Amino acid sequence: MRRTLLLSAAALLFACGQVQGEDDKARYVVPAELEARVKSGELTDAVFAGGCFWCMEGPFEKKDGVVAAISGYSGGSTVDPLYYDVGTGKTGHTEAVRVIYDPKKVTFDQLVAVFWKNIDPLQANGQFCDLGPEYRSALFFGNDAEKATAERTRDALAEKFGKTIATELLPRSPFYAAEVYHQDFYLTNSEHYQRYRRGCGRDDRLRELWGK
Numbered sequence: 001m002r003r004t005l006l007l008s009a010a011a012l013l014f015a016c017g018q019v020q021g022e023d024d025k026a027r028y029v030v031p032a033e034l035e036a037r038v039k040s041g042e043l044t045d046a047v048f049a050g051g052c053f054w055c056m057e058g059p060f061e062k063k064d065g066v067v068a069a070i071s072g073y074s075g076g077s078t079v080d081p082l083y084y085d086v087g088t089g090k091t092g093h094t095e096a097v098r099v100i101y102d103p104k105k106v107t108f109d110q111l112v113a114v115f116w117k118n119i120d121p122l123q124a125n126g127q128f129c130d131l132g133p134e135y136r137s138a139l140f141f142g143n144d145a146e147k148a149t150a151e152r153t154r155d156a157l158a159e160k161f162g163k164t165i166a167t168e169l170l171p172r173s174p175f176y177a178a179e180v181y182h183q184d185f186y187l188t189n190s191e192h193y194q195r196y197r198r199g200c201g202r203d204d205r206l207r208e209l210w211g212k
Helices: 009-013 032-040 054-061 108-116 144-161 190-200 202-210
Strands: 044-050 066-074 094-101 137-141 168-171
Touching: 044 054, 044 108, 054 066, 054 094, 054 108, 054 190, 094 137, 108 144, 137 144, 144 168, 190 202
Parallel strands: 137 168
Antiparallel strands: 044 094, 044 137, 066 094
16 A cells, blocks of 8 residues: 655654755865775775665664765766755755775675665655655666666565565766765754654654564
8 A cells, every 4th residue: 555654743844954044055075085095995985865865874884894974966967066956856866875885894785785774665756754856765886796786686675565666776976975064964963863853754664664
């Protein structure tokens, strides 16, 4: 039966990315030392879109071997978009996280498992209470091996649920880091974050899909 999304007052007031009085447009810049470690091959990265990027950083950053999860935008055509550009739905981007990790400690397959367990793969054009193309879920792959993992795990979920998986599988495209105030929002603005997360019904739906 098709699930009906109930938008509570809390979810409407504390929509993902909406911070009252916030007009800071300063984009986060990944430390040069960290980028150098990725470029050298010591670290690698992957990009996942699971609705509100605030809610996707924590699950990845808690995984051993993950160095950082950076909120940003990917999957669109506009160059260097900011939050309010993406929010129009016209840039083609979706909120995403760039996960930088140590491949000696954690694999892409393990990160994909974290991704699936933190989204609703059956919901199209949004995630939980956040609706629109900028909140759609997507798994970005950077090579044939990652594509194979994405397809294999998607097909397994389709069999598990007996339904079509709405999550898009897309080739990697430019990732643009979001504004500074979005980074680690679950830690720096934990009360606001928790109100939003509860109001959006995210955890209730995740338990419904995946259990405890």
